[in-house]
Amino acid sequence: MTETSRGLPERPLSPHLQVWRWHITMACSILHRASLFALYIGVLLLAGWALSLASGPDHYACYTGLLGSLLGKLLLFGITVAVFYNVAYIVRQSFWDLGKGFAPKTADATGVAVIAFAIVAAAVTWIIAAATGAL
Amino acid sequence: MSSSNNQFRTPLSRARGLGASHHGVAHFIAERVSGLALIPLFIWGAFAGIRLAGADFDAVAAWVAIPLNAVLLSLLFVALLVHLKNAIQLVIEDYVEAFAPKAALVIGNLFVCILAGAVGIVSILKIAFTGAL
Numbered sequence: 001m002t003e004t005s006r007g008l009p010e011r012p013l014s015p016h017l018q019v020w021r022w023h024i025t026m027a028c029s030i031l032h033r034a035s036l037f038a039l040y041i042g043v044l045l046l047a048g049w050a051l052s053l054a055s056g057p058d059h060y061a062c063y064t065g066l067l068g069s070l071l072g073k074l075l076l077f078g079i080t081v082a083v084f085y086n087v088a089y090i091v092r093q094s095f096w097d098l099g100k101g102f103a104p105k106t107a108d109a110t111g112v113a114v115i116a117f118a119i120v121a122a123a124v125t126w127i128i129a130a131a132t133g134a135l
Numbered sequence: 136m137s138s139s140n141n142q143f144r145t146p147l148s149r150a151r152g153l154g155a156s157h158h159g160v161a162h163f164i165a166e167r168v169s170g171l172a173l174i175p176l177f178i179w180g181a182f183a184g185i186r187l188a189g190a191d192f193d194a195v196a197a198w199v200a201i202p203l204n205a206v207l208l209s210l211l212f213v214a215l216l217v218h219l220k221n222a223i224q225l226v227i228e229d230y231v232e233a234f235a236p237k238a239a240l241v242i243g244n245l246f247v248c249i250l251a252g253a254v255g256i257v258s259i260l261k262i263a264f265t266g267a268l
Binding site for chain 2: 033036039043046051053057060061084090091093121125132135
């Protein structure tokens, strides 16, 4: 930019960052990045789970005791939401890769659908888990 | 690179090596393909999680020792860590500008992902090959 505007007075930047309206597709994109960090924690927890299982019953009981605490369950529920969010988001991205779904109304609708799917699927998973006595 | 050396170089020659690294397409495709692989693995993983959450050590170890479960668990690690390594590297490259912290975070991310994969897969294979302790 300094190259092209050499010799010219400094020009004001467009105010796009201040007046940017909050909308669903932007929220989806930000949530997707957030969900990736949740999955990062999730895969580390999964590796720890495998390690504790390979280390014997005492370690496994200790580890699942930590995961089964209230804080652990909250964390696991968040990771469950992130998992289903990613499943739906990857489907949405694949349609984009085929060149479909870019119309603003379609993109908004699929964004709402992805968020709704993540919450509903995570809730259903935990309800089934509770119903089968896993919690 | 001295200026006396530079004057014999063509503009194209000087521009080469300054542009894109030509790894972008491979990165993009790896991200999409690992994402597609994760869809069935995640859904299988959710069912497995429901099944195993309330089970005791012996039942869980016996479940992991079933070859299909050991394979799918290992593939879940591989696909998820390839996906996350690329995704988190992209976030680092987007937001960290200075070279040294960026390089440190990108390399740290790579090491953490490989460590998690090695720990996870070796643990699973140990149970699969030798059974529970």
